Amino acid sequence: MKNAINFLPILIMLILSNLSFANNNTESTELKLFWNSKRTDNFTTPTKQGERAALAGGYRFARVEGYVLTEKYAKTLHPSLVKPLKLYWSKDRTDNFTTATKQGERAALAGGYRFARVEGYVYTKQITGTRPLKLFWNSKRKDNFTTATKAGERVALAGGYKFVRIQGYVKAAPPASDNISGRINLPDHLRPSFENVPVWRLQLRIKTSNRENANTDSEVYAQFRNNTSSIYYLDNGGNDREKNKTDVYDILDPNIKTIRDIQFMKLVIKGKDGWCVEKIELIVNGINNPVFKKSFANCHWMDKDSGASPNLYISGSELRRASIWRHTTRNKAIWLPPSIIKRYTLEKMVESYVGHLMNANPKMKDLEYGKKFGRAYVEAKKTSNNKLHFDLDLVYHKVVDLETDVDFDLVINCQQNKINLKAQGVKAKLNVPLLSTILSAFQSGLFKMDMGNFEFGNANVPFCPTIKVTPQGDVSLRL
Secondary structure (H helix, E strand, C coil): CEEECCCCCCCCCCCCCCCCCCCCCCCCCEEEEHHHCCCCCEECCCHHHHHHHHHHCCEEEEEEEEECHHHHHHHCHHHHHHHEEEEECCCCCCEEECCCCCHHHHHHHHHEEEEEEEEEECCCCCCEEEEEEEEEEEEECCCEEECCHHHHHHHHHHHHCEEEEEEEEECCCCCCCCCCCCCCCHHHHHHCCHHHHHHEEEEEEEEEEECCCCCCCEEEEECCCHHHHHHHECCCCCCCCCCEEEEECCCCCCCCCHHHHCEEEEEEEECCCCEEEEEEEECCCCCCCCHHHHHEEEEECCCCCCCCCCCECCCCHHHHCCCCCCCCCCCCCCCEEECCCCCCHHHHHHHHHHHHHHCCCCCHCEEEEECCCCCCCCCEEECCCCCCCCEEEEHHHCCCEEEEEEEEEEEEEECCCCCEEEEEEEEEECCCCCCCHHHHHHHHHHCCCCCCCEECCCCCCCCCCCCECCCCCCCEEEE
């Protein structure tokens, strides 16, 4: 099982949490300018310590110059994208000096300044929504003045200050929200176009109509590309496609790396038991708000025997005409890589894939999900910092129903900036020896399983996250 989350980043699940403006924003803080006329000193600081010291020293607040990144948020970004903003103090000059460059640090130390603290973090290069943080110097006043506003520049030049250098780049406005839960937050300028968003999780949410005989026991498969390897059977544990019920299916299609790879959407029923679909939705990367949805007023019948079509087909052009087939405020995390992969997510992906295998592979037709032992048909638990053990509850019904227990390990690692999830050690337990052909098919199928398209970094900023399986079985990804 493997699958690299394609992009400058991305992987699994998580529903976009409600977002709101917050004063205690965990991403950035206000960079405030204070002025002391007696000392003729400008003091720029984003910290509470700095603000208290300024007010206690007789400084007056002038303006907000911009927004600097917090240490917590800066650590979610690649080190090449950010750098610390440091504060130095000279008692002799009564001057506060805020700098983010090596030249500034050398000048501060050479001038007798002492390091006070790291005030926050700034971007190393200009990106959308940022502006330069500039340093000015007045030799008569012996004052360093750091500003990111036009008003600050005008005051500096009118007061005889000279421009020295750009220190870095700060946000021009506060972010509209706190960090998005469960995601590695990256600068907006890295966001790909909607069609180029990497797909690490693809799901279909389908509601069966409440009409009489709307449910089905027939085999059903989904297809998103015009090749046989993209045929994917829909089969969860328990009874699915029941009347007036909604089912969610994971689609593990290795041919779909980005949204652009979705050519169309098709459901096909293979048996003679018809199915009436009331609503269908397409979900990408665990964002609960779908990128496509369609409802059918009288439900859409799929039936081979009644004269109805056995298919439900939605063309690529219809998909792309949908108003939600684009970046929106409701799916803004769709392109961000996960900072955690929940155990439940991996269990549902494995459940879906094994259900597909048992319908697609003729050697496995006599296997199906059986009686549920424990909390789920597929259960995972931690065995090491990069390994989960999976247990599947199946039944073999060739002659009589025989409970079948299939186990394997899922090993997670990062290679060449890609998260790989691979199955190892597939074993089966049965009241009688499991047919070797079935076990062989299971091993072959699981070893080929593609789970997610998780890729971190790009040509300019390559990196791998630190992987750790938590005691709860979640996979934590830290940069």
